[in-house]
Amino acid sequence: NINKNCNHDVCVFRALEDWAGLGQVEDYLSVLEYLLWVFTPLAIVFILPFLIVILLYLSILFLHVYKRKNQLREAYCNNLWDGARKTLATLWDGHGAIWHGYEIHGMEKIPDKGPALIVYYHGAIPIDYYYFLASLTHTHTHTHAYSYNPIRYNWPHYIFCLPFFLLCEVFSVIHGPQEECVRALKNGHLLGISPGGVREALFSDETYPLLWGKRRGFAQVAIDSQVPVIPMFTQNLREGFRSLGNLRFYRWVYERFRFPAAPVYGGFPVKFRTFLGDPIPYDPNVNAAELAEKVQQAVQSLIDQHQQIPGNILRALLERFHSKVKDH
Structure with missing residues (x-):
């Protein structure tokens, strides 16, 4: 059973x-x-x-920081914020050198002393200008570098009181108006302005059009301050980061609400080269419209000379690899 x-x-x-x-x-x-x-x-x-590979990159980054140790030690002995600026500049300098092989051509065109207005093309993320400021912090320690992106609306003043925007205070970021920009230049500082601003960041593409419209405020700032204007452009900037702003929905949101809602993608390790053009000297006989046209032509000339259009991410990556092999 x-x-x-x-x-x-x-x-x-x-x-x-x-x-x-x-x-x-x-x-x-x-x-x-x-x-x-x-x-x-x-x-x-x-x-x-x-x-x-990750460990190697971290090791190289550590070596970049270690290389600057004497500068950092000296900075902290003088002023707390000077040391903080040196530290962050060293980190960004290392990141730019490692990830993008960042180079600057024409740094000698930046005056060792005295003010100048730097006008640059605005990428989807202006990371090239961060790298540029980091290099400038090491080579031009006598002056502060300002960054100002003129857009059609003003950031609320309370935004600059948030903890995140402590960076704005440390790195002397200003948000206008024109009088404040003129004051900064007359005090002997360098000032960086992107006339395209958010619109250029969102809606420009791999053909690198300058979306400045009829903006002449930056030119009037240079005239009122009687300072030279230095054009600037970074090669392969759009291949590093791109925006989806040209999609109809995101363009409608921006045009309707002036809200920069378009997502950005990328972060590709392409080769970045920043080129500084010849300074455009102050001329009392040139008005703001004429100066704005001159500056736009100068930036466009840098794009035509140094950027292959349309930009291609794969080609930019291969160029980065080729530059590494060539350096070795």
């Missing part, structure tokens, strides 16, 4: 197993186990070099 009951239970269990498809599940698990056993070594082969 016991044997009969056991056989009956086995039959019932097998019937349930067949009905539920448990036998097929076991087969699937066996196949997955086999695939895992086969591909685990292959996965390790690809993961370990990736981890080593």
Whole structure:
């Protein structure tokens, strides 16, 4: 009787197993186990070099910081914020050198002393200007570098009181109006302005059009301050980061509400080269419209000379790899 009951239970269990498809599940698990056993070594082969690359980049970044240790120590002995600026500039300098092989051509055109207005093309993220400020902090320690992006609306003053915007205070970021920009230049500082601002960041594309419209405020600032204007452009900036602002929905949101809602994608390690053009000297006989036209032509000339249009991400990546091999 016991044997009969056991056989009956086995039959019932097998019937349930067949009905539920448990036998097929076991087969699937066996196949997955086999695939895992086969591909685990292959996965390790690809993961370990990736981890080593990360460690190498972190090591190089540490060496960049260590290289600046004497400058940092001297800065902290003088002023707290000077030390903070030196530290952050060193980190950004290292990031630009490692990730984008960042270079500046024409730094000698920036005056060692005295004011100047730097007018630059605005990428989807103006990370090139961050790198430029980092280099400027090390080479032009006698002056502060201001950054001002003229847009059609003013940031609320309370925004600059938030903890995040402590960076604005440390790096002397101002948000206008024109009188404040003129005051900064007359005090002997450098001032950076992107006439395209948010519109150029969102709606410019791989053909690098200058979306300045009829903006002449930056030219009037230069005239009122009687300072030279230095054009600036960074090669492959749009291949590093791109915006989806040209999609109809995001353009409608910006045009309707003046809200920069378009997402940005990228972060590709393409080669960045910043080019500074010849300074445009102050001329009392030139009005704001004429000066704005001159500056726009100068920036456009830098784009035509140094940027292959339309920009291509793959080509920019290959150029970065080629520059690495050439350096070695």
